[in-house]
Amino acid sequence: MEDREQILSLIRIKDTKNTPLFKERKKQELLIQWQDIEHRRARHVKELVQSFKRECELLTGKVYVARTNDEACQFLASIIKEAGIKQIIKWSSPLLKRLEIDRLLDSLGVQNMLLAAKGSANEVRQRDYTGPASKAELGISGVDYGLADTGALVLRTSPDQNRAVSLLPPVHVAIMESKCILFSSDDLITQLLLDLEEKGNLDSCLTLITGPSVTADIELNLVLGVHGPKELHVIILESN
Amino acid sequence: MEIRCNQFQELSKKALKDQNLQQALKNFSTLIQENRNSAFSLLDNPEGLREQAHTIKKETLERLDEHLEHLEKNVIRLGGRVHWARDAKKARELIETIACDKGVKTVVKGKSMVTEEIALNQGLIARGIEVSETDLGEFIIQLAEEPPSHLVGPAIHKTKGQIAELFSEKLGVRLMEDPQEMTMFARNTLRHKFIQADMGITGVNFAVAKTGSIVLLENEGNIRLSTTLPKIHVAIMGIEKVIRNLEDLNIFLKLLARSTTGQKLSSYTSIITGPKRAGERDGAEEFHLIILDNGRSKILADEELRETLYCIRCGACLDFCPVYLKIGGHSYGWVYSGPIGSILTPQLINRKQAFQLPFASSLCGACAEVCPVKINIPKILLALRRRMIEDPQWGKPSSMAEKAIFTLYAYIMRNKWLYERISRIARIAQMPFIKKGILKNLPPPFNRWTHHHEVVPLEKTFRQQWKEVSNKYEEL
Numbered sequence: 001m002e003d004r005e006q007i008l009s010l011i012r013i014k015d016t017k018n019t020p021l022f023k024e025r026k027k028q029e030l031l032i033q034w035q036d037i038e039h040r041r042a043r044h045v046k047e048l049v050q051s052f053k054r055e056c057e058l059l060t061g062k063v064y065v066a067r068t069n070d071e072a073c074q075f076l077a078s079i080i081k082e083a084g085i086k087q088i089i090k091w092s093s094p095l096l097k098r099l100e101i102d103r104l105l106d107s108l109g110v111q112n113m114l115l116a117a118k119g120s121a122n123e124v125r126q127r128d129y130t131g132p133a134s135k136a137e138l139g140i141s142g143v144d145y146g147l148a149d150t151g152a153l154v155l156r157t158s159p160d161q162n163r164a165v166s167l168l169p170p171v172h173v174a175i176m177e178s179k180c181i182l183f184s185s186d187d188l189i190t191q192l193l194l195d196l197e198e199k200g201n202l203d204s205c206l207t208l209i210t211g212p213s214v215t216a217d218i219e220l221n222l223v224l225g226v227h228g229p230k231e232l233h234v235i236i237l238e239s240n
Numbered sequence: 241m242e243i244r245c246n247q248f249q250e251l252s253k254k255a256l257k258d259q260n261l262q263q264a265l266k267n268f269s270t271l272i273q274e275n276r277n278s279a280f281s282l283l284d285n286p287e288g289l290r291e292q293a294h295t296i297k298k299e300t301l302e303r304l305d306e307h308l309e310h311l312e313k314n315v316i317r318l319g320g321r322v323h324w325a326r327d328a329k330k331a332r333e334l335i336e337t338i339a340c341d342k343g344v345k346t347v348v349k350g351k352s353m354v355t356e357e358i359a360l361n362q363g364l365i366a367r368g369i370e371v372s373e374t375d376l377g378e379f380i381i382q383l384a385e386e387p388p389s390h391l392v393g394p395a396i397h398k399t400k401g402q403i404a405e406l407f408s409e410k411l412g413v414r415l416m417e418d419p420q421e422m423t424m425f426a427r428n429t430l431r432h433k434f435i436q437a438d439m440g441i442t443g444v445n446f447a448v449a450k451t452g453s454i455v456l457l458e459n460e461g462n463i464r465l466s467t468t469l470p471k472i473h474v475a476i477m478g479i480e481k482v483i484r485n486l487e488d489l490n491i492f493l494k495l496l497a498r499s500t501t502g503q504k505l506s507s508y509t510s511i512i513t514g515p516k517r518a519g520e521r522d523g524a525e526e527f528h529l530i531i532l533d534n535g536r537s538k539i540l541a542d543e544e545l546r547e548t549l550y551c552i553r554c555g556a557c558l559d560f561c562p563v564y565l566k567i568g569g570h571s572y573g574w575v576y577s578g579p580i581g582s583i584l585t586p587q588l589i590n591r592k593q594a595f596q597l598p599f600a601s602s603l604c605g606a607c608a609e610v611c612p613v614k615i616n617i618p619k620i621l622l623a624l625r626r627r628m629i630e631d632p633q634w635g636k637p638s639s640m641a642e643k644a645i646f647t648l649y650a651y652i653m654r655n656k657w658l659y660e661r662i663s664r665i666a667r668i669a670q671m672p673f674i675k676k677g678i679l680k681n682l683p684p685p686f687n688r689w690t691h692h693h694e695v696v697p698l699e700k701t702f703r704q705q706w707k708e709v710s711n712k713y714e715e716l
Contacts, residue, residue, distance in 0.1 A: 003533075004324040010537035011479065012305045021306055021449075022484045055504075114521075122471075124521055129435050129469055150504040159519035163468045167461060189490045196486075201318065202451050204517045205467075208509035213461040216501075217377035217393060219264070219400050220271060221419035226376055226427055228461025228508070 027197045030190060037187045041179070048148040048181040049236055055151025059211030060224065061232040072175060072237045073104050079173055079233055080108055080138065089114040089133050089168070090140035092160045095175060095237075101140065114162075128164060139165035139229070143176035145191070149184040150210055153234065157205040166209060172229040179239035241359050241387050245573035245585060245594040252571040252600075261397050265565050268396050272559045275502025276610065282504070283494065293495055294614040296488045297550040301540060307449045307482045308531060314452025318514025320527040328358035331532050335441070335474055336363055338528055342472060344369060344438040348430075350456070350463035351375035352443025353391060353553055354476055354532060356575045357588070360441070372433045374462035376426055383410045389569030389577070391555035392500050397568055430462070440466030440524065444477035445552070446492055447529070450485040451513055454529065457496060459507040467512060473524035479536050480549040492552060495612035499554035535588040544623050548583050550613040557607035557617060563600055572597060579607035583620045595635035598624040660701070667698050
């Protein structure tokens with residue numbers, strides 16, 4: 001406590017009591033802005049997909065554009081078959097449910113290693129990280145937003161969308177609807193401000209992913225997959 | 241870590257003779273400068289962004305107390321704990337106490353300069369806790385028991401041969417001198433540590449007051465692992481790391497990765513808001529935020545030097561500094577190197593120990609040109625130099641003789657008649673010392689110049705040259 005008071009008194013260099021700390025945009029203003037973003041997005045969806053694809057591929061990401069649900073599943077199936085993958089972990093987000101990925105995995109004889117979260121948090125943790133889930137060869141996630149100007153994937157965290165899926169396995173497959181692609185981080189920030197207005201908080205963790213895990217720490221040689229995935233695949237499902 | 245700033249001259253002499261280091265610095269700077277410049281050229285209005293970032297830092301620091309209280313309130317509201325530390329010792333004690341109270345046996349760490357600054361690892365290790373650096377570069381230098389040599393690339397001074405040697409000596413594996421193979425070996429070794437670890441410790445790139453979030457940028461994924469797998473996450477930040485809101489964050493996200501590596505965004509940007517929520521499978525259950533002063537409030541109070549705190553630790557000033565790119569990071573004798581180290585270190589540690597650092601610059605201004613938050617580093621270097629020669633509290637005030645020489649020099653420079661006479665004498669007096677067009681071995685005290693520099697002899701006076709040129713021009 002002592003340190004706190006000391007530091008605060010030392011850094012009080014301006015007396016600005018009762019003036020706002022910063023300008024805040026009103027909810028109404030944000031909503032109008034978001035509507036505008038959605039309109040622009042709808043008009044430019046083709047360009048957004050192209051730009052996202054280009055940026056993501058620059059970072060060694062593999063991008064597949066699917067016109068139908070079936071096609072999206074076929075892309076996923078061929079990634080799994082080509083690499084001979086038997087064990088995966090995945091999200092259980094709405095899009096993945098709609099695509100009936102579980103059925104596809106069954107038919108391919110692939111096992112989902114992320115078991116139902118029964119038991120205490122500690123037991124779940126033990127199971128996930130030291131147990132079978134830690135041996136998964138591939139992670140399948142959805143995507144909450146894509147950023148067209150940087151090729152970034154934005155992933156929220158929730159009980160159905162855990163962090164490990166895009167992090168632990170050596171291959172990450174992300175499935176995204178084309179309507180989720182935003183122009184840039186400017187649009188994302190508007191959405192996050194709306195989150196704040198509506199939910200009072202941001203998600204416990206928001207992750208922006210651009211490309212695979214990479215290092216250049218040994219003589220500037222790029223090596224992929226130093227800690228996270230060394231391959232990133234993005235399946236874009238064209239929205240109707 | 242041990243402070244060796246007072247050995248600046250010896251350390252830099254050694255660095256200049258280190259062929260591996262010289263080659264590494266050369267390769268590094270060519271690549272990084274190109275990447276950074278091309279990343280900035282793709283921005284719509286890079287100058288405008290830098291201006292904005294500068295203003296944000298200025299305004300935030302002017303009300304730093306309020307923003308930190310705002311941050312604290314929000315972190316607590318989300319279920320995190322906030323601890324304040326006046327100095328390095330207090331910060332170490334806080335983290336050691338958290339670790340001991342929770343029975344922590346193993347810690348995984350993300351790369352963080354501030355943990356180097358407070359010498360965190362030594363304290364934890366002394367309490368019997370195993371600490372693993374997990375950034376590949378940090379992992380390498382931890383094995384070598386060396387400090388980082390660059391803010392961003394801590395092991396850029398090491399060759400792959402040296403690293404293979406190190407792995408064999410410390411880890412008992414014989415690997416090919418192949419970056420791919422060595423990296424994969426490190427991945428497997430460290431993955432095991434991540435799964436076992438009880439606590440993850442990271443720094444903070446930005447702390448967003450309005451949302452109570454901390455933001456972490458990285459390319460490897462080791463920071464994500466450190467914040468996702470262990471039950472406890474401790475994040476430590478200097479007081480200057482707080483920003484106001486998400487709009488501010490947006491500006492810095494556009495600048496930081498571009499300045500650091502020339503990427504548009506880092507591979508991973510994590511915005512972490514409190515501990516994991518009910519029903520979530522991963523993420524830390526316990527989140528602690530340590531807010532560290534350690535000399536920063538003193539810098540804040542000093543208006544002339546305050547800009548030092550705007551730094552977002554991107555490393556661009558190092559990458560473009562002709563001095564850093566010759567002498568490397570270790571010569572600066574402490575955690576922070578390059579131009580930012582030259583202004584930050586003397587203000588954070590015992591000033592007299594670091595008094596040589598602000599003089600280790602040619603004042604070329606490259607650092608200020610690339611700084612994403614437009615810190616006027618040359619101006620601060622000059623301010624520090626002035627204090628160091630004028631104020632016994634800051635450094636080594638100049639001797640009477642030195643003062644006398646410069647007073648005389650100033651007098652001569654202001655007096656046309658005297659200046660002309662003296663320079664005429666000097667032109668004649670220099671003749672015996674000119675060897676192959678260079679002035680060599682002048683008698684003391686002038687040998688201080690000729691010892692370190694290639695000094696070009698005085699030419700004809702400007703007036704003479706002017707007369708000759710205009711005559712020639714008239715003839716034409």
